[in-house]
Amino acid sequence: MSEIAHPAEPALEVVGLHKTFHLRSGGRTRAVQAVTDVSFRVGAGRTLGIVGESGCGKSTTARLVMGLIEADLGDVRLAGREVGRSAAEMKAFRRRVQMVFQDSAASLNPRLTIEASIMFGPVVHGLSRAEAKTRAHRLLDRVGLDPARFAGRHPHELSGGQRQRVNIARALAMEPEIVILDESVSALDKSIEAQVLGLLSDLQAEMGLTYLFISHDLNVVRWISDEVMVMYLGRVAEIGPAEAIFEAPAHPYTRALLASMPSLDPEARTLAAPITGDPPSPIDPPSGCRFHPRCAHAAAICAATAPELNAPSGDGRLEDLHRVACHMAAAGASWAGEGAGP
């Protein structure tokens, strides 16, 4: 990851992101280590999937990248340039990076028509009303909502799937380079989810969009992602090409997560849960490797020092890009090939 990247300048690069929230409860302050030392890069036109469970920091990472909350430490770079903190730079940045949330209704102003919602951003950024309207209608048509029927409607007159199409059109109206999709299809029914995923994939190919795709659904992440980052309690556990993460997971947590997926075959059911208990809270996380209290392979070093991201052993083909934060995996995992995945 240290080459002086010229040929493939990443569209988005995040370096050493840290965020600690301070909660005051009962007179004492407790530190929530939401995101600790997170770095990744996403090539133009590609998708990075971010997976992990409650409290893993995936949504905080999205909000940090968006600039909705300020990082304690670390940089966000767009097309190789660091994003400054001046008002003008932030405004430009907010056009270039757009976000689509899970709750399709809460993201739309209930008093604005669909058309007005989509026009709002471009007009604020200096586009004439006439041009913004033309753009809104073109995008509505592109996301599968006939402008003649839908432009004048209000959000409550639409189904969840239709509203999410509007949210996608609204994000695209800003002509962004990067779209952050935070559980954007999670609340939709399966038949509608498949439609919206197909749309997202087509739009990416047409417009060269770069996606950060955050989801708890590993099947969906696998389908849409080029690279996948697995997070656990605020840290990156493993990152690499989707194929490597799903076919040759190196981190014990990734393996457990994959083995937790229901089987879909009633004749080949899951026999035992791969790990017990709930994910712990990011308040006062465990020392060393944050997964060590739940890990079957933990040794003394795991409680003592946080592992660095390194290439896993025994993965020659993909090791250029595949990184895992596990002392045991780097040391030559005796448990490799145990067959955790689905």
Added chain:
Amino acid sequence: MTTTADTAAPLLRVRNLTVRFRTPRGPVTALDGVRFDLARGEVLGLIGESGSGKSVTLRSLLRILPSSRTTVSGSIRIDGREVLEFGARDLARHRGGDVAMIFQEPMLAFDPVFTIGHQITETVVRHKGVSWAEGRARALEVLDLVRIPSAKLRLDEYPHRLSGGMRQRAMIALALSCSPKILLADEPTTALDATVQIQVVLLLRELQRELGMATIFVTHDVGVAAEISDRVAVMYAGRIVETGTAAEVLKAPAHPYARGLLASTIHGAKRGDAIAAIPGMPPDLAALPPGCAFAPRCRQVRDACLATKPLPRALGGGRAIACIGGEGAIA
């Protein structure tokens, strides 16, 4: 939808169950002639999307739909007794006694101001007429049963003090405390993290086997249904469109909607693999078409589908589909 003349009467027999809601937009048909049987010790997975009638089916069985706005007709028989004719006293025994329900959100089942132990004890005392001390002993027993660590200490915890997975276990304990004949599970693992969801699904599967309890498990997640169901019923627009064993329905669905649902469920697909989405939108229950409700989205639709509601027809071996699409519909 099993064929008639069962030698052993099923524990639960639902016939022509129809539920209509009065809404400001006019009447809505939430269930339309639902028919199924549940045998003792059997797990029936009810799958389908929002508005298909899965949860309404469970709520009708428990008789907890708001009576002022709901019309229920048809028949629900448990051990031969008609649930729709139950009076207040029968209902008190029925709900939480013979039939218990678990939810997606455990805080629906628990009162936040009482401890877990207090609430389970109270339920046992009310249903079984035992002393408080006996009720509390039963509470400890069921917390152990659902594998809550240090159950004795947990008795005196308030619900919000437990983690998500533990709270779900405590709710299962509450439901099992009076040894119900039928457990109704409404998306009980949907809000849980992946590594916790599989623990709770496997726990329910083990408990169901240990206790031999008949279960109806409602889920939109086909994978969860595959993990736990003996039989599966697929619902669409308030009707059951296909039933059969879990393996039959999930591995070779016959109804066009069931096939579409399975095809649009992404599982093990890689970047760039085609996904077959069902075109169009879920039906408006206030304005259902006269014929098959799936016809507007069906790729094999023909004229007859638009005219008449398809009745369930047996395909043999307890399998049935509600589709007139001839043998061509069967994969």
